[in-house]
Amino acid sequence: MSSEIKGKVIVITGASSGLGEAAARLLSAKGARIVLGARRAERIESLAKELIAQGGEAIAVTTDVVSREEMDALVNAAVTKFGRIDVLINNAGLMPNSPLEMLKVEDWDRMIDVNLRGVLYGIASVLPHMKAQKSGHIINVSSVSGHKVSPGTAVYAATKHGVRIISEGLRQEVKPYNIRTTIVSPGAVATELPDSITEADIAASVKEIYKTAIPAESFARVVAFAIEQPEEVDINEILFRPTAQEY
Numbered sequence: 444m445s446s447e448i449k450g451k452v453i454v455i456t457g458a459s460s461g462l463g464e465a466a467a468r469l470l471s472a473k474g475a476r477i478v479l480g481a482r483r484a485e486r487i488e489s490l491a492k493e494l495i496a497q498g499g500e501a502i503a504v505t506t507d508v509v510s511r512e513e514m515d516a517l518v519n520a521a522v523t524k525f526g527r528i529d530v531l532i533n534n535a536g537l538m539p540n541s542p543l544e545m546l547k548v549e550d551w552d553r554m555i556d557v558n559l560r561g562v563l564y565g566i567a568s569v570l571p572h573m574k575a576q577k578s579g580h581i582i583n584v585s586s587v588s589g590h591k592v593s594p595g596t597a598v599y600a601a602t603k604h605g606v607r608i609i610s611e612g613l614r615q616e617v618k619p620y621n622i623r624t625t626i627v628s629p630g631a632v633a634t635e636l637p638d639s640i641t642e643a644d645i646a647a648s649v650k651e652i653y654k655t656a657i658p659a660e661s662f663a664r665v666v667a668f669a670i671e672q673p674e675e676v677d678i679n680e681i682l683f684r685p686t687a688q689e690y
Contacts, residue, residue, distance in 0.1 A: 447670065447671035447672065447673065448470060448473040448474055448475050448667065448670055448671050449473060449474030449475070450474060450475070450476065451470075451475045451476065451529040451530055451670070452475070452476045452478065452521055452525040452526075452527055452528050452529045452530070453470055453475045453476070453477055453478065453529060453530040453531075453532065453670075454478040454480060454517060454518060454521050454528055454530070454531045454532070454569070455467055455477065455478070455479060455480065455532045455534060456480045456481065456506065456508050456514075456517075456531075456532065456533055456534050456535040456561065456565060457480075457481055457508075457534040457535030457536065458479040458480055458481045458487055458490070458503075458534070459479075459481035459482070459483040459486035459487050459490070460481075460483075460486065460634065461632075461633075461634030461636065461659050462534055462584065462629070462632065462634055462659050462662045462663075463479075463481065463532070463534045463535070464486075464490060464659070465658075465659035465660050465662060465663040466532060466534070466662065466663045466666050466667075467479060467490060467494065467501070468490075468494070468663065469660065469663035469664065469666075469667055470663070470666070470667060470670070471494045471497070471499035471500075471501060472497075472499070473667060473671075474499075475499075475530075476499075476500040476501070476525050477491075477494060477499065477500070477501040477502075478501070478502055478504065478517065478520065478521040478524070478525075478528075479491055479501060479502070479503045479504070480503075480504050480505075480506035480508070480514075480517040480535075481505070481506060481535070482505065482506065482507050484503070484505040487503035487504075487505070488503045490503070491503040500525075502520060502521075502524055504516065504517045504520045508533075508535045508557060508560075508561030508562075508564060508565065509556045509557060509560055509561055509564070510564075511564050511567070511568075514561075514564040514565055514567070514568045515568050517568070518531075518568040518569050518572065522572060527572070527576060528569055528572050528573065528579065529578070529579060529580060530579070530580045530581075530582065530670055531565055531566075531568075531569045531579075531580075531581050531582065532582045532584070532666060533561070533562045533565040533566070533581070533582065533583045533584060533606075534584045535557055535561050536557060536558050536561075536584060536586075536603075536636065537553055537554050537557045537558060537636075538554070538599050538636045539553065539554065539599075540595045540596050540598075540599050540645045541595060541645055542594065542595050542645070543597055543598075550598070551598045554598050554599055554602050555598070555602060558599070558602035558603065558605075558606065559602050559605050559606065559609075562583055562606055562609060563609065565581075566581060566609075566613060569581065570617075570622075573617075573620060573622050574617075574620045574622075577620055577621045578620075578621050578622065578674070579620075579621075579622045579623070580622070580623040580624070580625070580669075580670060581610075581613065581622065581623070581624050581625075582624075582625045582626075582627060582666060582669065582670075583606050583607075583609070583610045583624070583625070583626055583627070584606070584626075584627050584628075584629070585603045585604075585606040585607050585610075585626050585627065585628040586599075586600075586603040586628050586629060586630075587628055587629065587630045587682065587684060587688075587690065588600040588603045588604075589603030589604045589606060589607050589626075589628050590604075590607075590628060590682060591690070593690065595644075595645040595648070603628075606626065607626050607628070607680075610624055610625075610626045610680075611626075611679075614677075614679060621674075623674075623677045623678075624677070624679060625666075625669045625677075625678050625679060625680065625681065626679065626680040626681070627662065627665055627666060627669070627680075627681050627683075628680070628681065628682040628683070629661075629662055629665075629683060629684075630682075630683060630684030630685055630688045630690070631652050631653045631655055631656040631657070631684065631685055631688050631690075632656055632657055632658070632659055632661060632662055633653070633656040633657065633658055633659060634659055652688065652690055655685040655687040655688045656685060657685045661683070665681050665683055668681075669681065
């Protein structure tokens, strides 16, 4: 087990599937104490039981990241159970892409709420604890779309670019508190994310890209790499794709 991960208290949003679930499994195997947050209670409760059965420590807290109160409850549950919080992985996200001319304003609002507001609420919930500890690590999940845009992805790309901007501002502000920050921008990784796309032509183009998708465990290994660095090393940004992915 890595001495830099073993024993750390790690809160993960969007932990019911995909990237969050994969990160929970790997980090638990490396000895971290895991706090699972997601809306799908049955899934995270089942995952917590599985991690415990394998010798890990884990709790599940039903959480909608667009609720400030529920994000506070998630983080407070971690502190109550384990006494501290070492890492937050702001992972929850949505991608119901469509051309702007379709005027799918409700989808825009959902992406802004989950992808941006959810990240900000996560930061707001952990920052007081990490400042008091004078230590911590906030990992915000962006995307390749946070670096480039293509037709039909404007709002999603804007939210993921926003995650990078918020993260860089945070990095500069938390230096006095010994807090580390990392942006992780995945390319095509096999998750449920494309399932939220309802526009047939956009869904088809995304499925074409996702033919090259790599397993969610690739994200978990990237996150573990950032966490397990010595305290004086701050990995600020990682962009990764399948080797075969052009976009």
